[in-house]
Amino acid sequence: MSQSSHLEPVVNRAFCKGCGICIEFCPANILEFDEQRKCRVTDPEKCIKCYQCEMRCPDFAIELVEKGEKK
Amino acid sequence: MSAKLVQGNEAVVYGAFNAGLKFFAGYPITPSTEIAEMCSRDLPKVGGAFIQMEDEISSIAACIGASLAGFRSMSATSGPGFSLMQENIGYAIMAEVPIVIVDVQRMGPSTGIATAPSQSDYMQVRWGTHGDHPMVSFAPFSVEECFTEAIRAFYWSEKISSVVVLLLDEVVAHMREGIDIDNVENILEVPDRGPFSEEKEGFRPYKVDRDKGAKLPPLGTGYRFNVTGLVHDEMGFPVEDPEKTGDLIRRLHNKIDAVEDEMASYDERYTEDADVIVISYGSVARSSLRAVRELRKNNVKVGFFRPITVWPFPSKRVRELSKKVKNIVVAEMSMGQMVHEVERSVGDSCQITLLQGIKGELITPDAIHNTVSEVISK
Amino acid sequence: MIGELTNKYLRMDRLPHMWCPGCGHGIALGALLRAFDRVKIDKDKTVILSGIGCASRAVGYLDFSTVHTTHGRALAFATGLRLLRDDVKVIVIMGDGDALAIGGNHFIHACRRNIDITAIVLNNQIYGMTGGQSSPTTPQSRLSTTTPYGNFARAFDFCNLAIGAGATYVARATAYHASLMTELYANAIKHHGFSFVETFTQCPVNYGRRNKFPDPASMLQYMKDISVPFKVAQNMGSDELQGKIVIGELIKEKEDVELNEVVRERIMKFRGGAQ
Numbered sequence: 001m002s003q004s005s006h007l008e009p010v011v012n013r014a015f016c017k018g019c020g021i022c023i024e025f026c027p028a029n030i031l032e033f034d035e036q037r038k039c040r041v042t043d044p045e046k047c048i049k050c051y052q053c054e055m056r057c058p059d060f061a062i063e064l065v066e067k068g069e070k071k
Numbered sequence: 072m073s074a075k076l077v078q079g080n081e082a083v084v085y086g087a088f089n090a091g092l093k094f095f096a097g098y099p100i101t102p103s104t105e106i107a108e109m110c111s112r113d114l115p116k117v118g119g120a121f122i123q124m125e126d127e128i129s130s131i132a133a134c135i136g137a138s139l140a141g142f143r144s145m146s147a148t149s150g151p152g153f154s155l156m157q158e159n160i161g162y163a164i165m166a167e168v169p170i171v172i173v174d175v176q177r178m179g180p181s182t183g184i185a186t187a188p189s190q191s192d193y194m195q196v197r198w199g200t201h202g203d204h205p206m207v208s209f210a211p212f213s214v215e216e217c218f219t220e221a222i223r224a225f226y227w228s229e230k231i232s233s234v235v236v237l238l239l240d241e242v243v244a245h246m247r248e249g250i251d252i253d254n255v256e257n258i259l260e261v262p263d264r265g266p267f268s269e270e271k272e273g274f275r276p277y278k279v280d281r282d283k284g285a286k287l288p289p290l291g292t293g294y295r296f297n298v299t300g301l302v303h304d305e306m307g308f309p310v311e312d313p314e315k316t317g318d319l320i321r322r323l324h325n326k327i328d329a330v331e332d333e334m335a336s337y338d339e340r341y342t343e344d345a346d347v348i349v350i351s352y353g354s355v356a357r358s359s360l361r362a363v364r365e366l367r368k369n370n371v372k373v374g375f376f377r378p379i380t381v382w383p384f385p386s387k388r389v390r391e392l393s394k395k396v397k398n399i400v401v402a403e404m405s406m407g408q409m410v411h412e413v414e415r416s417v418g419d420s421c422q423i424t425l426l427q428g429i430k431g432e433l434i435t436p437d438a439i440h441n442t443v444s445e446v447i448s449k
Numbered sequence: 450m451i452g453e454l455t456n457k458y459l460r461m462d463r464l465p466h467m468w469c470p471g472c473g474h475g476i477a478l479g480a481l482l483r484a485f486d487r488v489k490i491d492k493d494k495t496v497i498l499s500g501i502g503c504a505s506r507a508v509g510y511l512d513f514s515t516v517h518t519t520h521g522r523a524l525a526f527a528t529g530l531r532l533l534r535d536d537v538k539v540i541v542i543m544g545d546g547d548a549l550a551i552g553g554n555h556f557i558h559a560c561r562r563n564i565d566i567t568a569i570v571l572n573n574q575i576y577g578m579t580g581g582q583s584s585p586t587t588p589q590s591r592l593s594t595t596t597p598y599g600n601f602a603r604a605f606d607f608c609n610l611a612i613g614a615g616a617t618y619v620a621r622a623t624a625y626h627a628s629l630m631t632e633l634y635a636n637a638i639k640h641h642g643f644s645f646v647e648t649f650t651q652c653p654v655n656y657g658r659r660n661k662f663p664d665p666a667s668m669l670q671y672m673k674d675i676s677v678p679f680k681v682a683q684n685m686g687s688d689e690l691q692g693k694i695v696i697g698e699l700i701k702e703k704e705d706v707e708l709n710e711v712v713r714e715r716i717m718k719f720r721g722g723a724q
Contacts, residue, residue: 012452015464019471019653024666051450055483055627056669058475059465060455096529115715120532124525125558132522132555133529136498139516140530140537162519271493290514290530291537293493297509299517308463308509309517 008044015061022053080105086221093119093142096133103175106147127152141289147173161200169228187431188241191405205327208236208382214248232284242354278305282325336379345374347398362439386416393420404428454482471665473624473650484634504544504571521552524559560614564708573652581655617702618644623672
């Protein structure tokens with residue numbers, strides 16, 4: 001977590017069930033539903049690395065990972 | 072050591088200790104309580120543990136837990152408590168966990184008469200828990216047999232990885248006879264559960280031949296599988312696949328069928344030339360034996376047959392005997408439960424007469440004597 | 450982080466899990482994985498048990514020795530399992546109906562025995578798996594399929610019950626407070642003796658829908674709104690605490706003797722005497 005500036009939220013669409021919890025509580029407002037009602041990250045640059053999405057995701061479907069690292 | 076007076080319940084505990092008992096969980100209930108009391112006193116001396124639980128439901132649950140942890144486990148109860156145990160008896164059968172349950176039968180239904188003997192749990196032992204399942208049960212008729220049958224109960228519970236019910240009644244549990252516990256002969260050696268595969272990763276405890284029981288290694292030793300009461304796959308995970316479901320249910324029965332002959336045990340006397348045979352088990356068989364001996368003195372051709380393995384019922388032998396006699400008298404302390412197994416075994420081969428014992432008293436030798444005399448004079 | 454933990458502690462071939470979209474049980478399972486990592490749990494020396502119900506399905510995903518027991522009886526199984534095995538960590542996951550209705554008796558007795566077991570109850574205030582019937586923790590006047598005119602009975606206060614029964618570690622979190630939950634789970638696992646963490650979770654499908662919660666997030670928001678940290682609650686009157694839930698560590702005793710120690714001591718005494 002020390003290199004937090006290199007982190008960005010990535011969604012695992014296979015696991016996401018579209019409950020919307022992460023979208024509702026994201027302080028940076030950078031998450032939204034996509035066309036299939038799964039979570040999409042709109043602006044990873046604005047992520048404040050608070051981990052709220054990752055901690056409250058019931059499906060282990062969103063995670064902060066090293067930039068460029070595919071989930 | 073020489074012979075000393077030992078109570079039936081006590082002898083059960085001696086037998087269980089001989090078989091390597093390390094864990095007892097129970098709840099006080101007449102007429103089985105002495106078993107719990109003795110275990111609470113003596114289990115710590117052999118490195119074991121006793122716990123008094125909040126009811127019989129949790130008692131058997133704790134026994135299953137301790138068995139899963141790798142220890143020989145037992146609980147003891149009577150009718151009302153045995154009713155409460157039915158749910159988890161099914162669990163132990165389904166998950167294939169070896170445990171021994173002692174049911175000391177007393178008068179029912181419901182609270183009945185707590186101190187009065189009965190044999191009316193016979194069918195409950197077999198069919199008490201829901202779902203298709205086999206059941207194994209042994210019924211001693213003497214103090215020495217309480218000792219040896221307790222050992223045999225552990226032996227077979229480990230062999231088949233399932234529940235064995237040691238079926239006593241109040242008379243057998245509370246009577247005292249002189250036995251020399253240290254010098255009982257032909258004691259069975261209860262097998263250890265292992266050895267288990269060295270390969271722990273991906274270990275499949277329920278991957279066994281279609282007529283074998285699963286052998287579960289003690290939990291918390293590096294084998295990471297699942298144990299469940301749901302229909303499950305080889306690793307213990309729930310499945311609803313029709314083929315796998317059928318295979319599991321069939322295997323649970325097959326594993327008992329495969330050893331039925333080896334497990335069968337009965338006590339047969341004076342049957343060679345008999346015209347009539349008295350069939351009974353447990354304390355009633357003591358009265359029967361007395362009556363048969365008296366009748367023999369009067370040259371009545373009467374035989375004695377006593378199932379010790381009461382489940383599965385020794386049908387083959389009873390069928391053979393029924394072809395040689397005119398009558399079978401079944402004496403049991405109930406409205407008639409084991410008699411159904413006798414009828415099923417015998418078919419039309421001979422007449423069957425039932426002597427019921429429903430007054431909360433042991434059936435006397437005289438009563439059996441009279442019934443046999445009546446049957447013969449007809 | 451979570452990907453690493455799921456790979457380490459879950460049976461990945463069994464994911465995604467069977468819980469409904471927005472179910473709080475998944476949040477609790479995630480917190481449990483973080484707690485495992487924090488206490489450096491030994492997978493081979495830990496047994497996790499559960500009862501029956503949605504919450505109890507958690508054991509199917511955990512890559513440990515797991516026992517999915519009968520409804521309400523998990524703590525009794527765990528007691529037998531743990532009594533002669535103080536080399537293993539024993540964790541029990543239950544639901545509210547599981548632990549408090551059918552298993553209520555086992556629950557209070559496990560508390561009073563102070564055996565080293567960590568009990569985690571995922572309290573979603575409803576019977577989810579059977580389709581939304583009222584549970585012992587369904588709040589008064591709330592709707593369920595078996596209380597169509599509103600629930601009459603009072604909801605059990607799980608934590609007060611545990612404290613009354615003598616539990617030596619009692620704590621509460623909600624699915625909104627995921628990081629607190631992680632901390633409480635970790636502390637409970639480390640606790641010497643019986644530890645209990647009640648976790649409020651949301652059941653959007655079978656509770657929320659019937660009780661005017663439009664989505665899972667609104668249920669989390671509600672949990673946040675009614676939660677009061679333990680320290681703050683100390684300075685509040687009972688009127689003020691009406692309708693609130695107190696979160697954090699409510700009881701944490703350090704001195705008590707744990708049941709396994711008694712069992713071990715007794716055995717050692719006889720061993721010593723014999724040798």
